[in-house]
Amino acid sequence: MVKRAVLILAVAVLLVAGLAPVAAMFVRSLDVDGQFSLANYESLLVSGRQWTLLANSLALASLTTILALAIGVPLGVLLGRTDLPLRRALAVLFTVPLLVPPYIIAVSWFDVLGPQGFLSQISAVAAEHAAAWLFGLWGNVLVLTSVFTPVVMLLTMVYLKTVNPRLEEAGKLAAGWCRVLWGITLPLVWPGILLAAVLVFLLAFGELGVPMFLRFSVFPVESFTQFTAFYNFGAATAAAAPMAGVTLLVFALERALVHQGTVHIRFAPQGDAASVIRLGRYRRPLGLAAIALCFLMVAAPLVALVARSMSVGAYAEAFAKAGDSLVRSIEYAALGASLLAILGFLLGYMIQDRALKGWPTVDWLTIFLFALPGSVIGIGLISLWNRPATNFVYGSFLIILLGYVAQYAGVTSRITAAILGEIPPSMEEAAQLAGARWPRRVLLITAPIARRGLVGAWLGGYIFCLRDVGISIMVYPPGQDTLPVRILTRMANGTPELIAALCVVMVLCALVPLAVLGLLLKWRGTAR
């Protein structure tokens, strides 16, 4: 009874924070000049341009997903299971682009390949071709691939830990590592790779900042244009409708492929450490290849960014002009991540345990909200919460937290659902037989066992909240902007050195909690 009530409460929070604003926008989109009308949706079907947008969006998301998988899975294996030199440092470096708003990575690439970029100092002709290329489909694919490959890499690394080493050892009796990886390991981590593919596809499909900066017409840009050029909230909501269709298709495809509705991780039994793959004579060449790839995908744009920020006083000016935003960003992200970790735990529990009837709908809803443009959720939140009675929410940082919960619940619920799949149901069942009630079972058994997953969910939530622009720019209370918003508003006519310094601070901001966590884990390991 308590379990059901708590899970229903969690679903209610999601409905209030996420579904209600979107529903408010949907209702508004059916109102044209005070009359019920489907005109906003009809224009989607009759305009040939919509098909072009759909083709562009699908091409961008598909190519990004394919490339991210092609690079991320081998990287995940190399960094997660082999004796590759510098693998820990490389894993951190490859993760950096995921930690910052994608438009910052686009700006970094512009600093390298743009008309006044570093390449232009080497060859003006090459720079001209590179700039033209950057402002097209493949330029967008390049930027988004460098941003989202870490999703695939990290999930591959995590899921590799779930493979029972005894199976691989048995395989090795009859074959080499290559065949074992191909025939045993990769099929076992397939759900993780599929989850990564779904996330990358949806993130690329819903991305606004990069295609807008690099002038590539996709659905999120169209929805944004409806807001900005026409102030037409109804048409903007309608322009986001294809997102619902695509997320539904992707969700159905994922469920059909995994067969089980959600992904299960079974960590290797305690004490059975997975054996490290010795690369032998390939160790050095593969290490060099990984370093070269890291330089091309991550280091080149970041070095360009850091180099540009290296001017006298740029960092002092950055802290003077955006120090308050920096502190707020960390506070809001930490609060948002904590809320998301709790909500994600409960929703993940419900999805994993199939505890309520409508769990597939809730699962889809979180993914759908994750893929929606922030502007749609933002305007929906304003429509719903900007009332005298709820000014205490709308006029404070609580409105930003609601936005975070709406958009990113899918991240923490999916991570938690996957981690909870690791825990055998028999543990809770045994406690139940001993007379422990559900809250005690969850607090004293399930949550402690899943604590690493919960920390992972918190970190995932923190990073997504920290880098958020779409929601924050629409609803932040006056005088309480976040650092990504401050960077965006200072980009117009701000000095390139200051902008670069702010971007570097943003990267550091995202890395600090990861570094602290790493040190804590190391310290606890040493203490034991």
Next chain:
Amino acid sequence: MKRLLAIMVGTLAGLVFAGCSSQPSAEEVVVYVSEDQVFSEPILKDFEAATGIHVKAVYDTEEAKSTGAMNRLIAEKDNPQADVYWANEPIRAEVLKQKGIAAPCASPNAAGIPDQFKDPQGCWTGFSARARVLVVGKNVKAPPSSILDYTDPRWKGRGVIANPLFGTTTSQVAALFTLWGDEKAKDFMVRMKANGTELSTSNGESADLVAAGNFDFSLVDSDDVVNRMKQGRPVAMIYPDQRGDEVGCMIVPNAVVLIKGAPHPASAKRLIDFLLSKETERKLAFAECAQIPLHAGVETPPEVKPIEGLKTMRINYAEVARKMQDIQPFLKEWAGL
């Protein structure tokens, strides 16, 4: 686990306390700003220092296509949070007036500003303007001097213009529609496109493309050119259409709006007076944005031409705002969006 929970709860409580602990000021004003933060923030800080009124701002930029401020003002219409809107062009202020979001406000400092740059009902007042000018490459011989040069075969493929769906380029095109009539203006746009004019994402990018030598000229805002000139880029600024029978140069003033139902009306009026003062116009003239004062007799740097020395386009901003909405389908088709 209990310890972990205690740490989490403690951290949350601390953060909530930190988030809530900012003391509300006795006097404050909430302003939504579409002028670039780089230029507007120092002015608002000066206002705080001069009056002791705490300013809470929501900034927005032309580069971000002003999505935040305008959309928020429209969405918040029934329960306004803002007191003042500092628009970077009067068209946005006009849209607010037409949507019933702007309130009349008579500032004594508006007296010296020409009527052409004020709403007759006092719902918005212009100050410190940009001019729509041609940025041309320093090496271009006999450079263009009129916007009609976009259709001249001599400049085929050498001109670039910002996407007319956004910002001041939309206003300029709409202004031409009001001056010339639909038929002539559409013909101009079609011929401009046929003459190989390229589209850029923003005026800033247009200026960069000209500075890099990719194009010979572009129609942009005066601050975009002054900015590049101060960076030492090889560009020059030309005020277009200054001859007798030509349309003149379009002036794009900032505009300040009192929001209907503003929560802090007294502070809002003081801020409006401050923004419309000669001193603010002087500061914005000497700032990097190099804006043209609309009051007569305000000191300006050499690169800022006084408003009296320019042949300006005679337009009705309200009419331009209405026309802007009408021509959006045409512009969308023209831009291929």
